Amino acid sequence: MPATIQPFTNQPIFAALTTKQRAILAAAIDVFAEKGYANSSTHEIAKRAGVAEGNIFSKFGSKAGLLQAIIDPVVETIFPTTMDRLAAAQLQKPAATLTGFITALVMARVKFFANNAAVVKVFLGEVIYSNDIRQRLLANLPERYWRAVHSELEHLRTTNQIVAWSDQAILRLIWSLVGGTLVSTLYFNQPLADGDVQRLITALIKALTPSKEA
Known part of the structure; x- marks a missing residue:
């Protein structure tokens, strides 16, 4: 099983799967990420998993x-x-700074991406075209996350560390830049180096810092 897929299939939610079923799931992720869902076949997935095609259907x-x-x-x-x-580990600390807030958000996504790169590629291939998946993803984000983010942003606005935009506008900018950076590493085969991550963090801090004239 590819090392980039194993963290995903080792999640507790898959505990009930047999070894063979995990192999099928891992092979599907591998093939979908490599060729795209539309260009993949159950025959190829079964072959890569080392199982009979009927095991997929069953x-x-x-x-x-x-x-x-x-x-x-x-x-x-x-x-x-x-x-x-x-939210529990990084976004509930007093005296937040813009640098700390941006770094926590970016690094959480980078870590998730690094541990689930092939899965993220499959997921993005679907979420781009499915409003239902996007809405479900937002709806399932925990309330503690939204409360913590709002609290952090309110503190940063009150202390004039961040532009006086709405939570939605700030998060849209962050997600757009982070998402664009991660997508480029997937679809253009560009490795995500530490320097790239730091430049992303620096760009976000610059974009969200209030101008001196404000």
């Missing part, structure tokens, strides 16, 4: 069922849990 029903078995855990459990841990 557990997952179809190629679409395999895709759903990858997407649903990300939307329902894995990403929300990651964001909840971020």
